[in-house]
Amino acid sequence: MDGNVYKNKIYKKSENIIARTIENELILVPVSADIADLDASLFSLNQTGIEIWNRLDGKRVLNEIVQEFDENFDAHKDVIMKDVCGIIQELLKHGIIEKVE
């Protein structure tokens, strides 16, 4: 699996993830062999992570998502790019998202 992040690529949520909002955090539960293992591998996203997660619709390239953040949030574009790429890399590493080929 390619762990690099490409700004001109599209990323989408893995089909093997169940997401649920609990106490203002998004809990991500990976499912393997038809079992959701709440004991071994749970992840949570904070508010910023959730904003990025909601935009991973499998249609927008990463650059578009960064552009959207730049227009809607008060932060330097470099910081936004770094945060977005960082979260994408983490999500890729844990198999929570996939690159659309």
Place this chain on the structure above:
Amino acid sequence: MVLLKRLSNLDSNLQISNLNLKDLITAVFKNDKKVRFKTYGHSMSPFIKDGDIVTLKPYSAHSLIKPGDIAAVNRGNKKIIVHRITRIDGEKILLKGDNCIEFDGHFIKENIMGIITNIERNGKKLRSSRVTNLIIACLSGSGLLTSHILPFLRHMKSKKEAFARHV
């Protein structure tokens, strides 16, 4: 800035309450998947001990349940309870913790969220059979399990440990 956090323990990082566990289980079951999680408490000891990991399969109206099955039931006060079915009375089940003196009471089958399919302790799967579970349900339902059998087993265990210390 940490955007993604790995939760290594279900009830430490987010202090996920019983309500949240019920919420997560509901979300998983909506996708028709099984769920595996760590249990806490002693109400089902020694058959499910504190820290054991159980696997739960979703229950539906078409599922076959039997006395002896261990069910996760929506208690209605935002809690779930994982106890044994001692009897089935039509559309209701009579639930009781194996290590509890009192029955939990009757619950309608609609309140069943799932049925335990697997119990793991220290990385190993515990063996159980339908007959064993049925016997436990009968002994539990009659009160013999908590009044005589479990105290006897605990007594024998402490005797064995005392003997081992002196050897």
